[in-house]
Amino acid sequence: MxxxxxxxxxxxxxxxxxxxxxxxxxxxxxxxxxxxDIDAVDPLTVLKQIAADRSAPASARLAAARVLLAQGGRKKDNSEGAEHDRISERALTLLKGGRR
Incomplete structure (x- = not known):
């Protein structure tokens, strides 16, 4: 009562x-x-997980992708990949309007 x-x-x-x-x-x-442990959580890792989660709302994935792009996008490694070949460099030059 x-x-x-x-x-x-x-x-x-x-x-x-x-x-x-x-x-x-x-x-x-x-x-x-x-x-x-809040200090152990990497915000960029969380954003990458949100952007890759197909079950997340499209607006959440888009917002996460925009923040990741604003932070510099993908980290470049020192491996010799497609970004270092002659054709890719020529394509990037053309996309920039012919400027190097």
Whole structure:
């Protein structure tokens, strides 16, 4: 039985509930991140995973891809790949309008 003036949420110990049965965003976030070391998470890795996830909404994938491109895109390795061959260099030169 509730005391006069005591809400149902307080009686059941749900002090951080916005509505009955639904936690606030802060409570849900705290619960989801419990046990996760925030300092160990690489944001670029997370963005790469979002951009590659076909089940994610297209707007989320697009936003992740835009941020990745703004950060410099793919990291270049020192291997001899297609970006170092004569044809690719010529194509890049033509795309730049003939300027080197």
């Amino acid at each position: 509730r005391a006069p003036g005591e809400s149902l949420e307080i009686q059941k110990g749900w002090n951080f509930m916005a509505k009955r049965g639904r936690p606030t965003r802060a409570t849900a976030t705290a619960k989801a991140l419990r046990g996760v």
